[in-house]
Amino acid sequence: QRMPTLDYLERAARRRIPRFAWDFLEGGTGADVGIAENRAALDAVKLVPRYGAPGPVDTGVDLFGTRYSAPIGISPVGVDGLVWPGATQLLATAAAKARIPYVVGTLASASIEEVAAFAGDCTWFQLYGLPGRDHLVTLDLVRRAEAAGARALVATLDAPVRSKRPRDLNNGLVVPFRTTARTVRDVALALPWALALAKAGTPQFANMAPYVAAPATLPKTAGFVQSEIKGTFSWEAVKRLRDAWPRALVMKGILHPADAEMAISIGVDGILVSNHGGRQLDAAPAAIDVLPAIAAAVGSRATVLYDSGIRSGLDVARALALGAASTFCGRAFLIGLAGIGDGGADYVAELLTEEVQVAMGQLGVRDLASLKDVERRHAGAFAFRP
Amino acid sequence: QRMPTLDYLERAARRRIPRFAWDFLEGGTGADVGIAENRAALDAVKLVPRYGAPGPVDTGVDLFGTRYSAPIGISPVGVDGLVWPGATQLLATAAAKARIPYVVGTLASASIEEVAAFAGDCTWFQLYGLPGRDHLVTLDLVRRAEAAGARALVATLDAPVRSKRPRDLNNGLVVPFRTTARTVRDVALALPWALALAKAGTPQFANMAPYVAAPATLPKTAGFVQSEIKGTFSWEAVKRLRDAWPRALVMKGILHPADAEMAISIGVDGILVSNHGGRQLDAAPAAIDVLPAIAAAVGSRATVLYDSGIRSGLDVARALALGAASTFCGRAFLIGLAGIGDGGADYVAELLTEEVQVAMGQLGVRDLASLKDVERRHAGAFAFRP
Amino acid sequence: QRMPTLDYLERAARRRIPRFAWDFLEGGTGADVGIAENRAALDAVKLVPRYGAPGPVDTGVDLFGTRYSAPIGISPVGVDGLVWPGATQLLATAAAKARIPYVVGTLASASIEEVAAFAGDCTWFQLYGLPGRDHLVTLDLVRRAEAAGARALVATLDAPVRSKRPRDLNNGLVVPFRTTARTVRDVALALPWALALAKAGTPQFANMAPYVAAPATLPKTAGFVQSEIKGTFSWEAVKRLRDAWPRALVMKGILHPADAEMAISIGVDGILVSNHGGRQLDAAPAAIDVLPAIAAAVGSRATVLYDSGIRSGLDVARALALGAASTFCGRAFLIGLAGIGDGGADYVAELLTEEVQVAMGQLGVRDLASLKDVERRHAGAFAFRP
Amino acid sequence: QRMPTLDYLERAARRRIPRFAWDFLEGGTGADVGIAENRAALDAVKLVPRYGAPGPVDTGVDLFGTRYSAPIGISPVGVDGLVWPGATQLLATAAAKARIPYVVGTLASASIEEVAAFAGDCTWFQLYGLPGRDHLVTLDLVRRAEAAGARALVATLDAPVRSKRPRDLNNGLVVPFRTTARTVRDVALALPWALALAKAGTPQFANMAPYVAAPATLPKTAGFVQSEIKGTFSWEAVKRLRDAWPRALVMKGILHPADAEMAISIGVDGILVSNHGGRQLDAAPAAIDVLPAIAAAVGSRATVLYDSGIRSGLDVARALALGAASTFCGRAFLIGLAGIGDGGADYVAELLTEEVQVAMGQLGVRDLASLKDVERRHAGAFAFRP
Ligand SMILES: Cc1cc2nc3c(=O)[nH]c(=O)nc-3n(C[C@H](O)[C@H](O)[C@H](O)COP(=O)(O)O)c2cc1C
Numbered sequence A, B, C, D: 001q002r003m004p005t006l007d008y009l010e011r012a013a014r015r016r017i018p019r020f021a022w023d024f025l026e027g028g029t030g031a032d033v034g035i036a037e038n039r040a041a042l043d044a045v046k047l048v049p050r051y052g053a054p055g056p057v058d059t060g061v062d063l064f065g066t067r068y069s070a071p072i073g074i075s076p077v078g079v080d081g082l083v084w085p086g087a088t089q090l091l092a093t094a095a096a097k098a099r100i101p102y103v104v105g106t107l108a109s110a111s112i113e114e115v116a117a118f119a120g121d122c123t124w125f126q127l128y129g130l131p132g133r134d135h136l137v138t139l140d141l142v143r144r145a146e147a148a149g150a151r152a153l154v155a156t157l158d159a160p161v162r163s164k165r166p167r168d169l170n171n172g173l174v175v176p177f178r179t180t181a182r183t184v185r186d187v188a189l190a191l192p193w194a195l196a197l198a199k200a201g202t203p204q205f206a207n208m209a210p211y212v213a214a215p216a217t218l219p220k221t222a223g224f225v226q227s228e229i230k231g232t233f234s235w236e237a238v239k240r241l242r243d244a245w246p247r248a249l250v251m252k253g254i255l256h257p258a259d260a261e262m263a264i265s266i267g268v269d270g271i272l273v274s275n276h277g278g279r280q281l282d283a284a285p286a287a288i289d290v291l292p293a294i295a296a297a298v299g300s301r302a303t304v305l306y307d308s309g310i311r312s313g314l315d316v317a318r319a320l321a322l323g324a325a326s327t328f329c330g331r332a333f334l335i336g337l338a339g340i341g342d343g344g345a346d347y348v349a350e351l352l353t354e355e356v357q358v359a360m361g362q363l364g365v366r367d368l369a370s371l372k373d374v375e376r377r378h379a380g381a382f383a384f385r386p
């Protein structure tokens, strides 16, 4: 096991994919302060183990009526095919194999129909708003997700504006993408990635194909994404989603208890506490620091989920101790693909699951619910004004 | 957009201007501790976004009866022409174009009259005290600023003594300036700067020309500055400024609520909270840390402005959330000029304005006033003794 | 004295032993965060010296009826022979010579009988649980330890599951161990270690020999260890140890006052506060930070001992000031062997003892008990929920 | 002014003196944690300037009836001649010229009589205890200091035991000193130092000459120092000093208010708060952090002085704001000598005095007493148990 932790995979990934792909995956907004703070804030959560009651641990978790094997899921990463060509299908297969939820993105490189075929009841669908023509396309995506059998609809709230990604801008990773000498050199230095590209083909915005005039070339779908996906959902729009979608509805990107409150009043089923992995607002608090206040506010009225900064099973245990029912990772699974290749997402699923087991065993708890009782220190916990 | 943030511009600037110019711009006093703390203190201000109410944002701000397009202005940087030859005119033009206030300095390299011709009602004038002959020159400068149409007079309080700038002293950047082998080498390595110098000519203390015997050579005006500009204004002198100047009067460099109180009792219109970008007292608190207490003390009796450490639109949002009506940057605009060349100040104005919009959009506020309601954490906020 | 502190020895050790041995000794779990925090937390404990009452200091300590010369002991390091071939015997001899307790491990490379022959009443025995066949082997080890004359039985509680050691996994240091090109190169670069290996022979799990079919080859005993040693002791099993062992019983690895309470209710004599040197749970608090709460809970009902992160006599003084009766070090003694060779453990014992004397003298205390009265600052002290 | 601050001098010094001399001067005890914390703790003291009342500043200070020109003095550095051959005379001359007190050490390389001849009423004498023959030599030194006209006797309390100086031990800088190949190479690389040595001759323990059989060779005096100077003063011994010495008596190295209390009850005149520049106990609090509590305890019953970590006039201002009447520096003046050569101590005296003036001017205070009223933040201030 030459890659015992995500850190090792990360080092390998850096060498194996082009610099613009690496920067796209790892970069944040502003000066990447938010990313560093997610890490530091998680590390600062201390948990005190109890001993003397060893026994087998159960990592299983029920989410919206489906049982998954571990409190870990795959967060949506738009244009994941840029990080590793073919990523969407590989993630879908890995999710199904590990029996963990995969929140496939509106901007994934395979369509929701294809993904559902692979991932079955591990399929969840992430939705961005396309407000044009009174949300015509938005609602069509919802309809398609339902038809495909997605178990949950995850509407992303935290991208009201296009946030600034300095590394991408500096790399010229913008629409329309123009190949430069630097791009060519970067790709040439990243042979494993180039081979994966040759096999999987150029990443597409597969979900968008029906909405542009055939043939759905990349420039056309990219242009469509660029012009149509904008703003976040208004609460008004959330109400319409609630009406249109019969299964579990999750709001992704909540950082303030009052927004959780609002979402619950509209009838959502899940609150995904997240700061988008530090990619939206460099002054946002570390997501883990707002988790306790939101979990307390939500209580049992909705399922609290968490992502942002999770890099190990121990991080998963931290989030569960602080109030989450389950967690998701964005970068971790793509780091797996980039660091190992096509089997990388399966590897990460196993790695994290095993680490959750070890953390639980070490902490002296046998089931996930008991994590909430673990003695902890969380000096960074955010105190909201009443 | 190869230069997506100030950080990128800064890296470019370092390569393009001579070392003594770079050190002059970036250096502080003592061990540059104050500069690092301005940065760290701003980064430590956390803001919690709210979602679900997207909409267009308005960055416009009224200051002393004039409307500007964004809560950003250009702070005075004396001898700016050393950093980028021709800077004063370029800043004046950029301010007018972006419709943001430009506080041109007593020590700028173009005169207040020239600047006002370019900048119109974006012209503000920064005043240093020349106590000689009962403030004869000071008051003449005030008169000239009024005649030129400056909208606000900004009197700098925070330079009661010549503070120590170790890097400048080490570089021999003192009056009289003597060219050394190192200077020559530094200039030779900084071609873009040398070309700008050839075009714009040696920077002058243009505002001082009337006060020395013609012809106003650089050695003569520099000697005049060296011997005449000294100390800060006494409150007595501030009263005389108040009497002499009919438009908005701003005190620059306030760090203590009691000084704000005193200024208000004399009838000033604005309080510019600033620690001079960390250049005066290495033990001074980060300026952002005293802002809330001063804003609370001032209330609505005067307009609270802020500078020191602002490097992004997000920093602007932080300062506004903590009580400022608008902000200013000293180094940022010169970093633009140094990093890009003549268009650099325009570029920075656009960059910061766009970043303010993104930050507001991301925070879920539509106008600047709402920033004050954003949930925040500001552990460094200074508690003054009652 | 070219090696005045452990830091100097550590630098030497790094050069003298193979990389896999170094990583085995120094590595932790996860990202080695716990190790760094043990260090930082100890450094953060400030002690205020008192002057004016100089005098000779007494470092002697009574533990469970035996007098030792200093409040320092050797913690068990399983497979210590990997770090320095022949370590177990060398440690036993050093302990006897310095008159400090040596907690020899279940997994040591010499048997408890051999160790006791060298170490006499400085022998303590560390026990891991072998739950198979109703703890048959566990109890046989207890019997042997008693027969050999061990003064205390130290049952390790903090290894309920096999924790993850990323560096070992990356180095392929797993059972069965396979020699790779990298191993060979590492050994070749570490001549002193290779010579020690030639002299001492391959490290064995000497205590396990009776339990496998003769001849007890390394693969056989290693396989036995791998399959039989698992889980921690349950409180039920602790009760059986209590019944089976007539002398001092110590529980090692306690981090929570409630576990100390439980242990005391079963009748244990000692509580060894430890986070296993940061090797079990990367989110565990620094061991020193939980020491005061546990010492307060235990009071005089049991003897509180401490290990984890001790690197100097000053660290010993810190732990005693915060409530420990005596301390132990795992890595320090092996760093001595690795850094100097066969005399290294004796050297470390002298070094630490002398440092304890200096620290006491400097603090103005004459005996160990007075350390508890030293004025201190310990901002990191953990506050447990009531 | 190519050397505008101590930092610049320090960099120069490092290149100009042999490594063992550098390590001797800069090194601390343990892992040099205490030195770093003195610096960090001073930097963490924030002072808020007040403006609007400019005016000339007065740095003069009365200490025990003598007026000095600035609140800065030279702390004793034993064997100063090792750092810069001829140091003691150069320091004495510099003190007299700048009119600041020089606490010449028992272990200085010129005798108290020689120093007093140069330094006049700027002479203070630092005393170590030589308890042999009922303090015969100690009291003879006191008598000589009185005869020589020293204004104050400064008895060092904080060296009850020989503290460990890892760098010196590693460099072989111990009695008897043996020249090694490394020593020779170090000296050869430090030409300025070698020249100074050639001029000034080998540093001597000049004060000890009368107490060894003539001729007083270095090995003889060094051996005498090694065997006779030991332990700190007991309070009993302090009483005898009080009786024997008619002028100002200062206790050096106080870190605990209760020790200050004890000293005052014996009738001492001054309390020098110091942690010996971080050289005695690596766990001691930063000296500046205990200053306020000690100053509060002492009140006006004695004169509170401060040293440890002072590197600028701003640091002086910090210490005065927190309760000291005046400050001292150990390393700073020797860094001056090492960095510049024979004129270096004069240079440092001017530099620090000018920096104190600038700091006062910038803070808006005109005399030293007003520094105590400056608004400050001192989060590290130590709270002693009642
Ligand atoms: C490269 C990248 C692209 C992302 N794209 C999306 C997206 O299209 N929709 C979305 O809701 N979240 C997106 N996210 C956010 C992730 O869903 C998730 O919230 C985040 O990655 C969690 O932090 P982590 O990467 O530290 O696990 C993206 C994240 C990354 C790193």
Ligand SMILES: Cc1cc2nc3c(=O)[nH]c(=O)nc-3n(C[C@H](O)[C@H](O)[C@H](O)COP(=O)(O)O)c2cc1C
Pocket (backbone or CB within 6 Å): B024, B025, B026, B075, B076, B077, B078, B079, B105, B106, B107, B126, B156, B252, B274, B275, B276, B277, B278, B279, B307, B308, B309, B310, B328, B329, B330, B331, B332
């Ligand atoms: C090189 C330089 C020169 C300056 N000259 C002046 C000046 O002549 N008058 C003045 O009031 N402030 C002066 N300042 C301070 C600025 O007006 C402003 O307060 C400061 O730069 C704000 O911090 P920032 O650079 O981090 O934005 C100067 C600042 C710099 C960096």
Ligand SMILES: Cc1cc2nc3c(=O)[nH]c(=O)nc-3n(C[C@H](O)[C@H](O)[C@H](O)COP(=O)(O)O)c2cc1C
Pocket (backbone or CB within 6 Å): C024, C025, C026, C075, C076, C077, C078, C079, C105, C106, C107, C126, C156, C252, C274, C275, C276, C277, C278, C279, C307, C308, C309, C310, C328, C329, C330, C331, C332
């Ligand atoms: C390489 C290594 C192996 C260890 N093996 C054991 C062991 O077999 N049993 C045990 O109870 N503790 C074991 N420990 C933990 C030590 O007994 C001790 O708790 C720890 O090393 C203390 O921290 P320190 O190394 O910072 O002194 C081991 C520690 C190390 C470093």
Ligand SMILES: Cc1cc2nc3c(=O)[nH]c(=O)nc-3n(C[C@H](O)[C@H](O)[C@H](O)COP(=O)(O)O)c2cc1C
Pocket (backbone or CB within 6 Å): D024, D025, D026, D075, D076, D077, D078, D079, D105, D106, D107, D126, D156, D252, D274, D275, D276, D277, D278, D279, D307, D308, D309, D310, D328, D329, D330, D331, D332
């Ligand atoms: C190399 C060196 C030698 C010293 N020798 C003595 C000494 O002989 N007697 C004494 O009282 N203090 C001695 N000190 C301590 C100083 O007097 C003073 O307390 C300390 O240097 C203050 O800290 P600073 O160096 O940061 O200014 C010595 C300090 C150094 C650095």
